[in-house]
Amino acid sequence: MSWFNSKNLCSHCNITKTNQKFENAITCPQCESNILLAREGxxxxxxxxxxxxxxxxxxxxxxxxxxxxxxxxxxxxxxxxxxxxxxxxxxxxxxxxxxxxx
Ligand SMILES: [Zn+2]
Ligand SMILES: [Zn+2]
Structure with a gap:
């Protein structure tokens, strides 16, 4: 298991730097929130x-x-x-x- 020590660009918006991953992709908290919200009816x-x-x-x-x-x-x-x-x-x-x- 490897953890990111440095921050990477979010793979969804390519703007925000984050060290957070969501569903195996680098995802900033804002994009993660948008993805979750879009899934809800x-x-x-x-x-x-x-x-x-x-x-x-x-x-x-x-x-x-x-x-x-x-x-x-x-x-x-x-x-x-x-x-x-x-x-x-x-x-x-x-x-x-x-x-x-x-
Ligand atoms: Zn993002
Ligand atoms: Zn009401």
Missing amino acids: IRMCPVDQTEMTKENHKGIILDRCSKCNGVWLDRDELSSMQELAIEDSDFATGMVIGMAIG
Whole structure:
């Protein structure tokens, strides 16, 4: 196993230097986030049927509704989010977290 000591150009944007790898390619955090977000489907808020905005918080993809400020997660994301909320109380303040159905 070899680790990069020096930073390399991201293979996706060829702009940002990073020593991080994602799926065996040199990938900066911004590109990794974009790739993950692009894979997720558009979700409607279960409360008011508003199309939700995707956000990436430390690798956890969540859907936020701009109308009711609700945040919806997949079942397996909920426990990661709870840990994140404990660590980062500013992030969690005022947030309404619900579990996505299905
Ligand atoms: Zn990049
Ligand atoms: Zn809503």
